[in-house]
Amino acid sequence: AQSVTQLGSHVSVSEGALVLLRCNYSSSVPPYLFWYVQYPNQGLQLLLKYTSAATLVKGINGFEAEFKKSETSFHLTKPSAHMSDAAEYFCAVSDGNQAGTALIFGKGTTLSVSS
Amino acid sequence: EPEVTQTPSHQVTQMGQEVILRCVPISNHLYFYWYRQILGQKVEFLVSFYNNEISEKSEIFDDQFSVERPDGSNFTLKIRSTKLEDSAMYFCASSEGQGPQETQYFGPGTRLLVL
Numbered sequence: 557a558q559s560v561t562q563l564g565s566h567v568s569v570s571e572g573a574l575v576l577l578r579c580n581y582s583s584s585v586p587p588y589l590f591w592y593v594q595y596p597n598q599g600l601q602l603l604l605k606y607t608s609a610a611t612l613v614k615g616i617n618g619f620e621a622e623f624k625k626s627e628t629s630f631h632l633t634k635p636s637a638h639m640s641d642a643a644e645y646f647c648a649v650s651d652g653n654q655a656g657t658a659l660i661f662g663k664g665t666t667l668s669v670s671s
Numbered sequence: 672e673p674e675v676t677q678t679p680s681h682q683v684t685q686m687g688q689e690v691i692l693r694c695v696p697i698s699n700h701l702y703f704y705w706y707r708q709i710l711g712q713k714v715e716f717l718v719s720f721y722n723n724e725i726s727e728k729s730e731i732f733d734d735q736f737s738v739e740r741p742d743g744s745n746f747t748l749k750i751r752s753t754k755l756e757d758s759a760m761y762f763c764a765s766s767e768g769q770g771p772q773e774t775q776y777f778g779p780g781t782r783l784l785v786l
Contacts, residue, residue, distance in 0.1 A: 588771045588772050590774075592777070597779065598779050599674075599675065599677075599762065599776075599777040599778045599779040599780060600714075600762065600764075600777035601777070602774050602776070605772075605774060607772045646714060648714075650771035650772070657702065657704075657719055657726075657727070657766070657769055657770060657771055657773060657775070658704075658716035658719065658727060658729065659706075659714075659716060659775060660716070661706075661713050661714040661715070662713065663712070663713050664713075664714075
């Protein structure tokens with residue numbers, strides 16, 4: 557069964573600092589991986605996704621993530637945090653080997669950005 | 672930009688009552704989903720729906736739950752007899768195609784509180 561673990565339920569950074577949000581997955585088949593962001597009172601918005609085309613995936617708002625099969629990781633990074641990045645971030649995996657399309661989510665990481 | 676909408680944003684109900692949560696998926700999307708997030712826990716898949724049939728459902732989606740596409744635009748989740756443990760944020764999502772690589776677009780959620 558697929559699973560996702562997000563290390564750190566809460567990450568705090570200063571404005572301009574590097575953002576690193578960790579995600580490790582468990583999958584018996586090559587996975588499809590997603591990062592979603594949720595701003596207060598809004599739905600989940602796709603930041604980026606990995607579909608095996610390239611290991612380094614660039615997303616919206618300056619975020620990127622690198623798929624590392626040897627580490628079963630898909631960590632999300634941004635070189636310089638902005639106050640508007642404060643939100644909750646969810647890593648998710650989709651089973652690449654079945655017709656169903658259920659996304660399996662991690663518990664989420666709340667990012668706080670201080671000035 | 673097209674988006675998934677959900678109504679109501681909040682609903683309070685008494686245990687044992689029926690509730691219907693409504694969603695309007697993105698207009699050209701064909702695949703629809705419901706997820707829920709109990710406070711402090713992971714976002715969990717409930718059900719996926721295509722061509723007026725359930726494609727996949729989780730163990731959570733038992734006989735007290737049902738989904739329907741009553742017309743060309745709405746997609747509903749009915750809980751027949753609510754329990755305290757049904758209190759959660761319910762997210763609707765839609766995708767253009769089906770498959771593990773497809774992006775699912777989420778609505779803002781309905782927060783259900785069962786008293």
